[in-house]
Amino acid sequence: MIEAHGLVKTYAGRLALRGVDVRAAAGEIVAIAGPNGAGKTTLLRILASLARPSAGSVRIAGMELPGQGPAVRRRIGFLSHSPLVYPDLSGEENLSFYGRLYGIPNMRERVVLGLRAAGLEDVGRDPVRSYSRGMQQRLGLTRALLHAPSVLLLDEPYANLDTEGRESLDRTLRIFAEEGGCVLMTSHDLDRLEGVADRVEGMALGRMERPARIGLKVRHG
Amino acid sequence: MAEIVSAPAHAAARPVGLLRAASAILWKDVAAEWRSREIVSGMAVFGLLVLLLFHFTLELEVQRQPSLTAGAVWVALAFAGTLGLSRSLAREIDRGSLDGLLLAPADRSAIFFGKMGANLLFVWLAAAILLPVTSVLYNVPLLQPAVIGIVALGTLGYVSIGTLLSAMAAQARTRELLLPILLFPIIVPLLVAGAKATEAVLAGLAWAGLAPWVNIMLAFDGIFLSAAWMVFEYVVEE
Amino acid sequence: MDSASKPLKTLTLASLLLLAVATGLVLFYAPREAVMGEVQRVFYFHVAAGWVGMLSFLVAAVAGGMYLARPRARLDEVAVSSVEIGVIFTLINIVSGSIWARPAWNTWWTWDPRLVTASVMELIYFAYLMLRSGIDDPERRARLGAVYTIVGFLSVPLTFFSIRFFRTLHPVVIGSSNPAAVGGFDMTPRMLQVFLFSLLTFSLLYISLLWHRVRLERLTRKVEEAKGQRMAGGAA
Numbered sequence: 281m282i283e284a285h286g287l288v289k290t291y292a293g294r295l296a297l298r299g300v301d302v303r304a305a306a307g308e309i310v311a312i313a314g315p316n317g318a319g320k321t322t323l324l325r326i327l328a329s330l331a332r333p334s335a336g337s338v339r340i341a342g343m344e345l346p347g348q349g350p351a352v353r354r355r356i357g358f359l360s361h362s363p364l365v366y367p368d369l370s371g372e373e374n375l376s377f378y379g380r381l382y383g384i385p386n387m388r389e390r391v392v393l394g395l396r397a398a399g400l401e402d403v404g405r406d407p408v409r410s411y412s413r414g415m416q417q418r419l420g421l422t423r424a425l426l427h428a429p430s431v432l433l434l435d436e437p438y439a440n441l442d443t444e445g446r447e448s449l450d451r452t453l454r455i456f457a458e459e460g461g462c463v464l465m466t467s468h469d470l471d472r473l474e475g476v477a478d479r480v481e482g483m484a485l486g487r488m489e490r491p492a493r494i495g496l497k498v499r500h501g
Numbered sequence: 502m503a504e505i506v507s508a509p510a511h512a513a514a515r516p517v518g519l520l521r522a523a524s525a526i527l528w529k530d531v532a533a534e535w536r537s538r539e540i541v542s543g544m545a546v547f548g549l550l551v552l553l554l555f556h557f558t559l560e561l562e563v564q565r566q567p568s569l570t571a572g573a574v575w576v577a578l579a580f581a582g583t584l585g586l587s588r589s590l591a592r593e594i595d596r597g598s599l600d601g602l603l604l605a606p607a608d609r610s611a612i613f614f615g616k617m618g619a620n621l622l623f624v625w626l627a628a629a630i631l632l633p634v635t636s637v638l639y640n641v642p643l644l645q646p647a648v649i650g651i652v653a654l655g656t657l658g659y660v661s662i663g664t665l666l667s668a669m670a671a672q673a674r675t676r677e678l679l680l681p682i683l684l685f686p687i688i689v690p691l692l693v694a695g696a697k698a699t700e701a702v703l704a705g706l707a708w709a710g711l712a713p714w715v716n717i718m719l720a721f722d723g724i725f726l727s728a729a730w731m732v733f734e735y736v737v738e739e
Numbered sequence: 740m741d742s743a744s745k746p747l748k749t750l751t752l753a754s755l756l757l758l759a760v761a762t763g764l765v766l767f768y769a770p771r772e773a774v775m776g777e778v779q780r781v782f783y784f785h786v787a788a789g790w791v792g793m794l795s796f797l798v799a800a801v802a803g804g805m806y807l808a809r810p811r812a813r814l815d816e817v818a819v820s821s822v823e824i825g826v827i828f829t830l831i832n833i834v835s836g837s838i839w840a841r842p843a844w845n846t847w848w849t850w851d852p853r854l855v856t857a858s859v860m861e862l863i864y865f866a867y868l869m870l871r872s873g874i875d876d877p878e879r880r881a882r883l884g885a886v887y888t889i890v891g892f893l894s895v896p897l898t899f900f901s902i903r904f905f906r907t908l909h910p911v912v913i914g915s916s917n918p919a920a921v922g923g924f925d926m927t928p929r930m931l932q933v934f935l936f937s938l939l940t941f942s943l944l945y946i947s948l949l950w951h952r953v954r955l956e957r958l959t960r961k962v963e964e965a966k967g968q969r970m971a972g973g974a975a
Contacts, residue, residue: 382606
């Protein structure tokens with residue numbers, strides 16, 4: 281579902297990616313581990329069509345980037361360090377906004393379902409600025425799933441979650457993959473990734489590496 | 502979390518139309534502004550302050566000098582407008598929520614039209630406060646269809662190029678400083694034409710005295726609306 | 740790479756030589772204008788500098804457009820170099836115009852359309868340079884700079900026309916002559932020769948300056964890249 285070849289990206293005058301190949305199939309959870317500054321975030325931003333590669337090609341769900349950008353973005357759910365929600369709006373309004381932006385026909389239904397899924401039914405009408413970071417992150421994940429994407433791109437999704445939130449995220453990702461979705465996520469927390477990922481790739485200094493080569497000890501996979 | 506995954510949305514995975522995505526963004530900005538009311542009230546108060554300062558520094562006795570009132574109103578609108586413009590996109594960029602808009606399954610120009618629509622609405626609301634107050638304070642009939650039309654035309658061009666430039670300024674270190682410096686030399690023709698057209702109306706001139714200025718504003722609006730629309734994508738995408 | 744290439748050296752020498760010749764022509768060959776006298780000699784370099792200013796902003800806008808279509812560092816180097824040269828020549832244009840205006844119009848400054856347009860244009864490109872200095876990432880600097888060169892250039896004719904509706908007193912020397920304009924004059928064949936020669940000289944001067952400036956920009960970038968690589972190497 282994700283196929284990227286030879287991705288190069290210069291950022292702030294230096295090479296953030298130096299020829300990266302990534303593949304992930306439907307039903308697969310792929311994790312990319314590596315130190316800060318390895319280029320993980322840049323890679324995810326290119327796959328999400330938020331940044332243009334300086335060289336290389338990207339195909340997602342059989343469609344080319346950047347040519348078919350709008351169609352590709354309809355299939356992608358993206359979550360980064362920032363939950364991409366608006367603090368002045370309530371949780372419900374945030375989800376309604378994204379529902380409109382993605383043109384979901386059964387929006388009201390999805391928003392109610394989403395708030396329940398995130399465990400935010402009781403505070404759905406409160407402004408998001410009153411939410412804890414964990415609640416905001418759960419709202420962010422719901423936002424990323426609202427339009428039923430087939431590809432999930434997650435940048436450090438565990439960062440702001442408590443233990444319960446992490447386990448809930450693991451369960452969600454497994455169900456997503458079982459339903460035929462494809463997950464690509466990054467983290468520097470290798471233990472966490474190994475619990476849920478089908479495959480762990482290493483990344484350092486803008487290149488994909490075998491995890492062992494960059495000092496990551498992988499138990500299986 | 503599991504529920505939302507296993508219950509698929511009925512939507513076909515199709516891109517969303519430009520107008521639909523733009524109006525979603527416009528709706529979002531209006532809802533947020535309705536909560537805080539910070540942009541419109543900030544612009545209106547600042548605009549009134551500018552008019553007040555003009556009155557004291559230029560001894561604006563306007564019945565005798567329609568050109569001064571017209572100019573003062575346009576300068577007040579331009580100054581106040583930069584406040585709202587610099588807020589609008591800087592806010593999205595600071596919070597990273599611009600990414601949320603860039604992820605929309607629509608053409609990137611939807612973001613431009615959504616943000617521009619919201620900015621235009623806010624500037625119009627601020628003008629709707631400024632114009633009547635100015636009319637009363639300075640005893641000039643600003644609330645007439647011709648003046649309102651001229652203000653609408655001028656602010657359209659102003660907000661088109663302003664939305665584009667505010668998205669650029671917000672990405673620089675010197676952002677608040679930069680927006681007026683980038684914006685004002687470019688809108689010189691618009692301000693000149695707007696002030697002169699308003700003056701012509703206040704002086705009771707016929708259409709012939711107004712036409713060249715209105716034409717300049719139309720040309721400005723057409724050129725900069727299309728230019729901003731075409732290049733906006735390059736400004737927001739990395 | 741270290742020393743300038745042979746064509747560049749030749750071009751530089753040629754344009755300097757032409758500049759010396761042009762100065763000589765302006766001072767000694769061109770006839771003394773009957774009404775305004777010696778100060779009219781400013782006109783030759785004044786118009787030539789204005790021409791180079793416009794040309795360089797046009798080149799920057801074209802390079803900007805090409806950069807957006809296909810991002811290449813070279814195009815950004817051309818754009819910024821051209822703007823810097825344009826800013827200098829526009830300044831020369833404004834100052835020399837002012838020197839001429841003092842005796843001809845009896846004032847250093849007047850709100851004439853060309854004067855105002857030139858000054859607003861100068862401010863637009865100051866803004867361009869400030870925009871660039873506020874952005875650290877070279878790729879983003881190039882991209883946003885390209886957008887601004889295009890938008891800025893689009894506004895120049897509009898500024899001119901909007902201010903033209905105020906009564907103009909700038910002489911229209913070439914083409915139709917406006918009898919109301921103060922300081923207009925008919926060019927004699929000799930004057931025309933010197934004028935065209937000045938235009939040619941300044942155009943050549945522009946090309947060689949642009950070439951030098953682009954080369955300098957390129958060398959600077961190489962040094963920065965080498966530094967960056969050493970730092971990255973040190974960290975690894």
